[in-house]
Amino acid sequence: MDVLALEAKNVTGTETEKKSAPRPKPKQPKKAKRIVYFEVEIVDLKTKEKLLLLDKVEPTATVLDIKALFHKSYPKWYPARQSLRLDPKAKSLRDEEVLQTLPVGTTASFYFGDLGPQLTWGTVFLAECVGPLIIYLMFYFRLPFIYSPKYDFTSSKHWVVHLACMCHSFHYIKRILETLFVHRISQGTMPLRNIFKNCGYYWCTAAWMAYYINHPLYTTPQYGQQQVNVGLYIFLFCQVGNFSIHVALRNLKSPGSKVKKIPYPTKNPFTWIFWLVSCPNYTYEVGSWIGFTVMTQCVPVLFFTLVAFIQMSVWAKGKHRSYLKEFRDYPTLRSSILPFIL
Ligand SMILES: CCCCCCCCCCCCCCC/C=C/C(=O)SCCNC(=O)CCNC(=O)[C@H](O)C(C)(C)COP(=O)(O)OP(=O)(O)OC[C@H]1O[C@@H](n2cnc3c(N)ncnc32)[C@H](O)[C@@H]1OP(=O)(O)O
Numbered sequence: 269m270d271v272l273a274l275e276a277k278n279v280t281g282t283e284t285e286k287k288s289a290p291r292p293k294p295k296q297p298k299k300a301k302r303i304v305y306f307e308v309e310i311v312d313l314k315t316k317e318k319l320l321l322l323d324k325v326e327p328t329a330t331v332l333d334i335k336a337l338f339h340k341s342y343p344k345w346y347p348a349r350q351s352l353r354l355d356p357k358a359k360s361l362r363d364e365e366v367l368q369t370l371p372v373g374t375t376a377s378f379y380f381g382d383l384g385p386q387l388t389w390g391t392v393f394l395a396e397c398v399g400p401l402i403i404y405l406m407f408y409f410r411l412p413f414i415y416s417p418k419y420d421f422t423s424s425k426h427w428v429v430h431l432a433c434m435c436h437s438f439h440y441i442k443r444i445l446e447t448l449f450v451h452r453i454s455q456g457t458m459p460l461r462n463i464f465k466n467c468g469y470y471w472c473t474a475a476w477m478a479y480y481i482n483h484p485l486y487t488t489p490q491y492g493q494q495q496v497n498v499g500l501y502i503f504l505f506c507q508v509g510n511f512s513i514h515v516a517l518r519n520l521k522s523p524g525s526k527v528k529k530i531p532y533p534t535k536n537p538f539t540w541i542f543w544l545v546s547c548p549n550y551t552y553e554v555g556s557w558i559g560f561t562v563m564t565q566c567v568p569v570l571f572f573t574l575v576a577f578i579q580m581s582v583w584a585k586g587k588h589r590s591y592l593k594e595f596r597d598y599p600t601l602r603s604s605i606l607p608f609i610l
């Protein structure tokens with residue numbers, strides 16, 4: 269589609285796309301159906317000021333096409349930064365929605381909201397995972413200025429400290445690799461502020477946990493090697509489970525697709541938990557950190573686990589609600605994150 273809108277008028281400021289000499293009318297085949305073009309007006313969500321008028325927009329134009337046209341007139345607002353709605357209180361339209369299928373006449377008004385600066389999901393995921401990996405290792409190797417100078421570059425005598433470092437590093441390397449090679453994330457971007465929130469949370473808690481676990485005066489778990497082993501088994505079991513769910517979710521979508529489907533158990537036994545919960549990747553993630561808490565018996569780790577659990581429960585409940593809303597045949601036995609409980 270080359271020409272979506274023949275004219276775009278910037279209503280408030282100077283005209284950005286000046287009218288040139290009249291264009292020759294394209295030759296139409298004799299019996300071709302007449303296209304009914306749309307007129308699209310873009311209004312500021314907050315001030316209700318008219319920002320742009322697009323003449324003769326093709327009916328098959330998508331919301332993303334309209335965003336691209338708006339972007340031409342307002343270069344600051346690239347498409348990912350725009351939220352377009354049909355009503356100021358309605359939800360944002362999805363990029364792939366088509367003009368002629370929207371509940372509008374041939375003259376449509378869109379309300380524009382600025383979502384603020386955006387970053388790709390990949391960037392945020394990578395930043396939030398690379399940080400803890402490096403920060404933890406700085407404490408593990410006891411770099412200068414962390415503990416007292418006599419401990420610089422020394423190594424702990426406790427096996428659990430080395431094991432904890434291996435598990436922590438394994439977890440974040442796994443997440444980085446999953447971000448690069450497994451996840452098929454459909455949303456292009458998220459708000460820039462998220463990188464500060466997510467990284468602030470992950471980086472600070474990684475430093476806090478690492479400081480205590482690698483401290484020269486760290487005390488090992490009360491029930492000794494048995495407790496460490498139990499924690500390790502829980503951790504490893506849940507890591508495999510979490511990875512299995514990520515693969516199952518990946519296989520639900522073809523590359524580039526944004527369509528959500530009901531996830532079902534596959535041949536992999538780790539995915540059978542889908543019979544009972546909607547977001548088992550979160551269940552396994554929380555399980556991993558419970559395992560890590562048991563293994564290290566460390567208060568900052570318990571705090572991290574609790575915050576992660578609260579955050580993932582909120583997200584899982586939201587996802588569960590949207591599954592129920594979207595799919596009439598959604599399995600009724602499922603809870604959000606904890607089987608039969610939550
Ligand atoms: C020792 C120190 C200790 C420190 C402890 C501190 C504790 C603090 C706790 C903090 C916890 C933080 C935990 C973070 C852990 C992160 C873990 C992860 O790795 S998860 C992976 C990363 N995921 C995320 O970060 C989630 C990102 N998602 C979102 O932020 C939002 O879902 C979304 C904004 C991207 C989209 O929302 P969604 O619900 O999908 O869309 P809606 O259409 O329902 O819109 C809701 C609302 O958001 C606005 N919106 C939508 N998209 C965007 C966008 N790209 N940019 C800005 N705003 C957006 C939309 O307009 C709606 O707003 P409204 O006003 O209601 O119209």
Ligand SMILES: NC(=O)C1=CN([C@@H]2O[C@H](COP(=O)(O)OP(=O)(O)OC[C@H]3O[C@@H](n4cnc5c(N)ncnc54)[C@H](OP(=O)(O)O)[C@@H]3O)[C@@H](O)[C@H]2O)C=CC1
Nearest residue numbers: 451452453454455517520521527528529531549550553576
């Ligand atoms: N420790 C902590 O505090 C936290 C850790 N995490 C970890 O990060 C991982 C990723 O988190 P998050 O992105 O929130 O996980 P999600 O479950 O939201 O998404 C993971 C991937 O699965 C896809 N997906 C999810 N549901 C469906 C569906 N029904 N149909 C098709 N595709 C689907 C998503 O696609 P789409 O982009 O379309 O949604 C995305 O690519 C978690 O599993 C967890 O291991 C996450 C949160 C907090």
